[in-house]
Amino acid sequence: MNVKWNGQFSCFDLVSKTNECSNSVVRVGNVEIGSGSFVVMAGPCAVESERQLLQTAEAVAAAGANILRGGAYKPRSSPYAFQGLGLEGLKILSKARSETGLAIVTEVMSEEDVCLIAEYADLMQVGTRSMENYALLEKLGGCGRPVLLKRGMTATLEELLRSAQVIAMSGNRQIVLCERGIRTFETATRNTLDISAVPVLKTVSHLPVIVDPSHAAGVRSLVPVLSRAALVVGADGLLVEVHPSPDEAMSDGPQSLTFRQFHDMMDDLQPYLAIRDAAHRHGPHLVAAVGADQC
Numbered sequence: 001m002n003v004k005w006n007g008q009f010s011c012f013d014l015v016s017k018t019n020e021c022s023n024s025v026v027r028v029g030n031v032e033i034g035s036g037s038f039v040v041m042a043g044p045c046a047v048e049s050e051r052q053l054l055q056t057a058e059a060v061a062a063a064g065a066n067i068l069r070g071g072a073y074k075p076r077s078s079p080y081a082f083q084g085l086g087l088e089g090l091k092i093l094s095k096a097r098s099e100t101g102l103a104i105v106t107e108v109m110s111e112e113d114v115c116l117i118a119e120y121a122d123l124m125q126v127g128t129r130s131m132e133n134y135a136l137l138e139k140l141g142g143c144g145r146p147v148l149l150k151r152g153m154t155a156t157l158e159e160l161l162r163s164a165q166v167i168a169m170s171g172n173r174q175i176v177l178c179e180r181g182i183r184t185f186e187t188a189t190r191n192t193l194d195i196s197a198v199p200v201l202k203t204v205s206h207l208p209v210i211v212d213p214s215h216a217a218g219v220r221s222l223v224p225v226l227s228r229a230a231l232v233v234g235a236d237g238l239l240v241e242v243h244p245s246p247d248e249a250m251s252d253g254p255q256s257l258t259f260r261q262f263h264d265m266m267d268d269l270q271p272y273l274a275i276r277d278a279a280h281r282h283g284p285h286l287v288a289a290v291g292a293d294q295c
């Protein structure tokens, strides 16, 4: 452990890596995140209709995704943009789970919605804009569901872990961290994927870490290569946007993959997954900063 990091992060005692707890596993439905397998969450940015979601659910399941994503409550940059279907969207997500068996991850924006969304979701997503909404984080501490905590687009890793500590102190240690790109001076991509966040977080925290290449890139052509990078650098999984016809998507179309592109990306990841599995078998030190003991 780098001494600087230890001093920087060890005050967040419930989420920091310790000798007793070096690698926690988060269970979402019957999927385990952080236990060694690479978990792929995929689906549209927003639930737009039953047909759109069910088609997508079937396509991503067939391509090997483990969890279905889709926003029913959307935090949009513009107040004029589509804000999501709300409760109707949650019901559509629930139907997709019954039809495909995929667990559901969906975003919660307000502490007032936590109980309702927890009735429908298997994994509660906290978006980049809400990472420091402490009222929401505290409420999630008692929601009885695991939490996917996205890094704020201007947040440091210390601030991300501070927010994770708030959830843990409120009673919920089932937390998955997500690197989704941060704001930098670069404008060629929507955000800058901070790839080093993955090994740093895997070194200082016992929590699983996934990468969202879609919101980092903002363009679909970069999503497969960033996914590959995430896998190689030691991430526990991905969160990827997929849409039946991205050019007609009501949100985040430019970064959404078509069914065919998602299928091809999953195929292209196979050789890297095989290397990752072999590295795990030969010793965790071969895979970036992965600890051996589970907690």
Ligand code: PEP
Residues within 6 Å of the ligand: 045, 071, 075, 126, 127, 128, 129, 150, 180, 212, 215
């Ligand atoms: C999303 O996952 O659709 C989303 C809004 O993500 P973020 O909060 O990272 O922008």
Ligand code: MN
Residues within 6 Å of the ligand: 045, 046, 215, 241, 251, 252
């Ligand atoms: Mn989106």
